[in-house]
Amino acid sequence: MKYAVIFGANSYEHEISIVSAVVLKKVFRADMSFVYCDSLGHFYLIPKDKMNAKTFSSKAYLKEKELFLKQGGFFEKGLFGEKKLECEMYINLVHGKDGEDGKFASLFEFFKLAYIGPRIEASVLSYNKELTKIYAQKVGVKTLPYKLLKSYDKASLAQDFDFPCIIKPARLGSSIGISVVKDKDELEYAKDVGFEFDEELLVEPFIKDIKEYNLAGCMIKDDFIFSMIEEPRKKELLDFEQKYLSFSGNNEVKEAKLDEALKAQFYEAFKKICNPLFKGALIRCDFFVIDNEVYINEINPNPGxxxxxxxxxxxxxLERLARSVKNEKKVKTDFAFLHSINGSKGKL
Incomplete structure (x- = not known):
């Protein structure tokens, strides 16, 4: 099967997406093309041997073939017409905005492209941390209590908080814009930092030394495929560098030592989150454990x-997942209703 990896786009996590694509080139044993979307929405076909940090930091990608998206796939224009990029399965590897908020899912569906990644509804619910909590509660997975700060709503800004707390942009991942607030003196600065990235901020209690675990997986038909359960190394909280050194290949990941009862809780929570909303995607769920109970922290629909x-x-x-994904059903349009109008006396 021929794959094309889509990465980059207009996102605060643009560079993380590039790193993800470079790593995928090394670890996925498959025939892959690489389609880079710059922050302006232009697409470029990046040769495999040029998939490295310098190609993008030096803007050398601008010298590569530009691609255009239309019905059926990506095309390059030449002297003798258009040439279609050979691809049977696209992989959405855009992190954050554009890739995880539903825009690329919409493009793939609209242009009838088979793809691995979250579908539109799954993207919307996992991209917004408040909607994630509402969804998790609906399917029976525990979440931490929270309050929402809105830059456009004075009443929300006047709320009282218990300290310490953690403040997160509601629609951003990769630990960007997050602050641990120990007292009221630190609150205003934390809000200023968060509002740089989003107009809504999620406020949760900060629990020192809370146990965090990551579990990835996917659904293949009606079966679940699980990864090992990881307990990521962290300092006070899992920050940007700690989170992304792991998938860049610099650290060895070891399976968490857990009893079977707790493992079963993780698997059950993952199933509730994943089925059926995240069919077609390989996701990672980040969990907390409090008093031997599992809580969802966030859903990563396009994990690093x-x-x-x-x-x-x-x-x-990934090969098994690719062979199982399905796009939306095509709606047949036969114009029967319009034919019936034209056939009546009062024609439209």
């Missing part, structure tokens, strides 16, 4: 490098 480092044989898992 597709969380390859958590699987024993990542390539086999």
């Amino acid at each position: 490098s597709l969380a390859n480092y958590l699987f024993d044989d990542f390539s086999v898992v």
Whole structure:
């Protein structure tokens, strides 16, 4: 099967997406093309041997073939017409805005492209942390209590908080814009930092030394495929560098030592989150454990490098997923209603 990896786009997590694509080139044993979307929405076909940081930091990608998206796939224009990019399965590896908020899912569906990644509804619910909590509660997965700050709503800004707390942009991942607030003196600065990235901020209690665990997986038909369960190393909180050194291949990941009862809780929570909303995607769920109970922290619908480092044989898992994904059903249009109008006396 021929794959095309889509990465980059207009996102605060643009560079993380590039790193993800470079890593995927190394770990996924498959025939892949690489389609880079710059922050202006232009697409470029990047040769495999040029998939490195310098190609993008030096803007050398501008010298590569530009692609255009239309019905059926990506095309390059030449002297003798258009040439279609050979691809049977696209992989959405855009992190954050554009890739995880539903825009690329909409493009793939509209242009009838088979793809691995979250579908539109799954993207919307996992991209917004408040909607994630509402969804998790609906399917029976525990979440931490929260309050929402809105830059456009004075009443929300006047709320009282218990300290310490953690403040997060509601629609941003990769630990960007997050602050741990220990007292009221630190609150205003934390809000200023968060509002730089989003007009809505999620406020949760900060629990010192809380246990965090990551579990990735996917659905293949009606079966679940799980990765190992990881307990990521962290300092006070899991910050940007700690979170992304793991998938870039610099650290060895070890399976968390857990009893079978707690493992079962993780698997059950993952199933409730995943089925059926996240069919077609390989996702990673980040969990907390409090008093031996599992809580969802966030859903990563396009995790860094597709969380390859958590699987024993990542390539086999992704190949199996690719062969099982389905797009929306095509709606047949036969114009029967319009024909009936034209056939009546009072024609339209």
